[in-house]
Amino acid sequence: MAGLSLPQRFDHSHTLAAAELTDGNRLIVILIGAVALAALVVAAVLVRQVLAAGEGTDSMKKIAAAVQEGANAYLARQLRTLAVFAVVVFFLLMLLPADDWNQRIGRSLFFLIGAAFSAATGYIGMWLAVRSNVRVAAAAREATPGEGEAPKDLTTVSHRAMKIAFRTGGVVGMFTVGLGLLGASTVVLVYAADAPKVLEGFGLGAALIAMFMRVGGGIFTKAADVGADLVGKVEQGIPEDDPRNAATIADNVGDNVGDCAGMAADLFESYAVTLVAALILGKVAFGDAGLAFPLIVPAIGVVTAMIGIFAVAPRRSDRSGMSAINRGFFLSAVISLVLVAAAVYAYLPSSYADLDGVTDSAISGKDGDPRLLALIAVAIGIVMAALIQQLTGYFTETSRRPVRDIGKSSLTGPATVVLAGISLGLESAVYTAVLIGLGVYGAFLLGGTSIMLALFAVALAGTGLLTTVGVIVAMDTFGPVSDNAQGIAEMSGDVEGAGAQVLTDLDAVGNTTKAITKGIAIATAVLAAAALFGSYRDAIVSAADDVGESVSGKDAPLNLLMDISQPNNLVGLIAGAAVVFLFSGLAINAVSRSAGAVVYEVRRQFREKPGIMDHTETPEYGRVVDICTKDALRELATPGLLAVMAPIAVGFTLGVGALGAYLAGAIGTGTLMAVFLANSGGAWDNAKKLVEDGHHGGKGSEAHEATVIGDTVGDPFKDTAGPAINPLLKVMNLVALLIAPAVVKFSYGEDASAGVRALIAVVSLLVIVGAVYVSKRRGIAMEDGEETAGGGPDRPARSAGAAPVP
Numbered sequence: 001m002a003g004l005s006l007p008q009r010f011d012h013s014h015t016l017a018a019a020e021l022t023d024g025n026r027l028i029v030i031l032i033g034a035v036a037l038a039a040l041v042v043a044a045v046l047v048r049q050v051l052a053a054g055e056g057t058d059s060m061k062k063i064a065a066a067v068q069e070g071a072n073a074y075l076a077r078q079l080r081t082l083a084v085f086a087v088v089v090f091f092l093l094m095l096l097p098a099d100d101w102n103q104r105i106g107r108s109l110f111f112l113i114g115a116a117f118s119a120a121t122g123y124i125g126m127w128l129a130v131r132s133n134v135r136v137a138a139a140a141r142e143a144t145p146g147e148g149e150a151p152k153d154l155t156t157v158s159h160r161a162m163k164i165a166f167r168t169g170g171v172v173g174m175f176t177v178g179l180g181l182l183g184a185s186t187v188v189l190v191y192a193a194d195a196p197k198v199l200e201g202f203g204l205g206a207a208l209i210a211m212f213m214r215v216g217g218g219i220f221t222k223a224a225d226v227g228a229d230l231v232g233k234v235e236q237g238i239p240e241d242d243p244r245n246a247a248t249i250a251d252n253v254g255d256n257v258g259d260c261a262g263m264a265a266d267l268f269e270s271y272a273v274t275l276v277a278a279l280i281l282g283k284v285a286f287g288d289a290g291l292a293f294p295l296i297v298p299a300i301g302v303v304t305a306m307i308g309i310f311a312v313a314p315r316r317s318d319r320s321g322m323s324a325i326n327r328g329f330f331l332s333a334v335i336s337l338v339l340v341a342a343a344v345y346a347y348l349p350s351s352y353a354d355l356d357g358v359t360d361s362a363i364s365g366k367d368g369d370p371r372l373l374a375l376i377a378v379a380i381g382i383v384m385a386a387l388i389q390q391l392t393g394y395f396t397e398t399s400r401r402p403v404r405d406i407g408k409s410s411l412t413g414p415a416t417v418v419l420a421g422i423s424l425g426l427e428s429a430v431y432t433a434v435l436i437g438l439g440v441y442g443a444f445l446l447g448g449t450s451i452m453l454a455l456f457a458v459a460l461a462g463t464g465l466l467t468t469v470g471v472i473v474a475m476d477t478f479g480p481v482s483d484n485a486q487g488i489a490e491m492s493g494d495v496e497g498a499g500a501q502v503l504t505d506l507d508a509v510g511n512t513t514k515a516i517t518k519g520i521a522i523a524t525a526v527l528a529a530a531a532l533f534g535s536y537r538d539a540i541v542s543a544a545d546d547v548g549e550s551v552s553g554k555d556a557p558l559n560l561l562m563d564i565s566q567p568n569n570l571v572g573l574i575a576g577a578a579v580v581f582l583f584s585g586l587a588i589n590a591v592s593r594s595a596g597a598v599v600y601e602v603r604r605q606f607r608e609k610p611g612i613m614d615h616t617e618t619p620e621y622g623r624v625v626d627i628c629t630k631d632a633l634r635e636l637a638t639p640g641l642l643a644v645m646a647p648i649a650v651g652f653t654l655g656v657g658a659l660g661a662y663l664a665g666a667i668g669t670g671t672l673m674a675v676f677l678a679n680s681g682g683a684w685d686n687a688k689k690l691v692e693d694g695h696h697g698g699k700g701s702e703a704h705e706a707t708v709i710g711d712t713v714g715d716p717f718k719d720t721a722g723p724a725i726n727p728l729l730k731v732m733n734l735v736a737l738l739i740a741p742a743v744v745k746f747s748y749g750e751d752a753s754a755g756v757r758a759l760i761a762v763v764s765l766l767v768i769v770g771a772v773y774v775s776k777r778r779g780i781a782m783e784d785g786e787e788t789a790g791g792g793p794d795r796p797a798r799s800a801g802a803a804p805v806p
Contacts, residue, residue, distance in 0.1 A: 021192035039178030056138030064134035070253035107201035114205030122261035132168035133484035169474030170309035180271035203276035206269035211727035217262035218720030221254025227598025241490035246619035259480035277531030278459035285456035287357025305470020308332025336467035381464025392519035396682035406687035410703035417710035425680030455534030462527035476517035479510030515682030525726035532733035543744035572658030576665025591716035594631035649764035681718020
């Protein structure tokens, strides 16, 4: 390219023409598609196994049916809302630059397919979870013998209940990897060398829907959870899932639409977006092989995920349920590494010169063995997943010192619990960020003097981490299923004694698995975002090629991208960091407002229906479900518009260099913020479990009240704002990737237009400011349609023995 005086200079247009899908690679991709379909078949087998289990008593079935009805109603309304948004984006993508109309149509079409697959993964996760929860509770009920029956073996009962819960997660895991791999392999088969461009649409569809499901589901679940805890446990002094609390059904619904549907969609989009970045960079770095090898690695992960899921079979010698889960996870990781090594040496050539379709001289002339680069890069991703699993477990497990220290802090009140949790989150974020940073840098170093090869190594590390995704999703879904099972058991009153203890133990394990999977999801987000950042660089080179000589020298787009001393780039960096803070604040504030509405409604019911406390009157559960549904859906727009419009505003205002710095600022800050929020929340939750198990005073004590308040602070941290940062990073990276050609086009050459840039920038900024303003103007919905920003109905008199209002 004329004028770009960089060591990594290459002719992008020639690269596009050089790489092609050979007949041999086409056969491999077809086999990969078959593996993806096999994953869906295994999912169907697991569904039959889960649904074959008993559902327990009529009371348990009735409660489960109410949860199913609420979850279905919410997701149906959410998906109808998102369908309108998806149609709008479908047509907007048509307006963005592409090499030809075939790419434009394919990009928009696969945007819808990516969105549909993401939504389907989330919906299927929810659909099975709300049917599995009652079956787990019924399995645990067998631990308590009926009158005249001999005592059951507690270990056998516990293992059966755990297996049902984990196999449920296995279904979601198989759908995640199966649909992700099926979508990517289909695009490669249909579009061949054009596949990376079309996959940008597929990835954006998956990421956008995941972000909305994460934010909406997170607001729903935590509004209900916080409201239920504050009025039920703290004000009225009743247990967490007591049927007298009107928010309990909504709380159980929220576990499914937030944790199951939201996390499944989140990890699906991580899967899709990582493959997008790997194929874009692989086409440049490995030529023909780069269109198939990035699919081979996750295909191996599908096979090992099947092994890992079936390997989670508890043993009598296990210290806890985590032992069985860890065994399945690490077995899957080790087998993945062995099979990837075999695939690398069977598929890739022994020298860079033998890579067909590579025109970048810095790569084709490089000494060394590309097989070694690929193997080490994938191994970095697999090892990173294992290390993050252990690191997150250390900071969130009830048996480890950090959580026990928070439990001890409950003896001095809520303030010290909150402070201890915040300090834990801040400290753990540093260790996790350093670990992720070392992984990214280690992969990057493998590329030597070639930037594109180094960035491809980072993408391969991401695909290595993807080999564990099937088991990771299973671990995550296990958490809310166990939580729901305990809720159904407590509400029905049909599971007592040993059976109740089985469910309590499973719930504690579930809290840890949820925290661990959030940590690994953050790592996948960072690796995907870093690889997409490399794809963004590639898009700038391509766009700059199209405008020719006028972008040479120090003002060339790629040179500006690398120059952080430019004031506009520094502003972009700060803006990227600021958006993460604003997004997190908006999400937490949305939970606060919605939880406030739930508090008012539950208080009203206790006040106006005094018979609720002695079981002579029944709470109106549907009212709280409706409040959470409406609030979650109305709060979706602002974070979504911020994620899409902020990169557009920065790019068209400050240029491609500032937009690159914006992405760097968002990735760095988002990594730390997401880990901080996830680990603080997870630690607070398990500290509460620790006290409820009898430590430091047990249930009903002042220490318990302190940990409940800590848990309510942590709820929107770990289940709303923290997890939503993952898709936020990828949405912003994909938007930047898609608009980069337009930014370059209107900034340089014959089509340069300050007026067009200014118009787009102003419109984007107005949309952001308007959305944030509307969000900030919302108050807390009270009964009879009234809203307030503070205050509210008089608090009801506390029942005897209830804890004071915080």
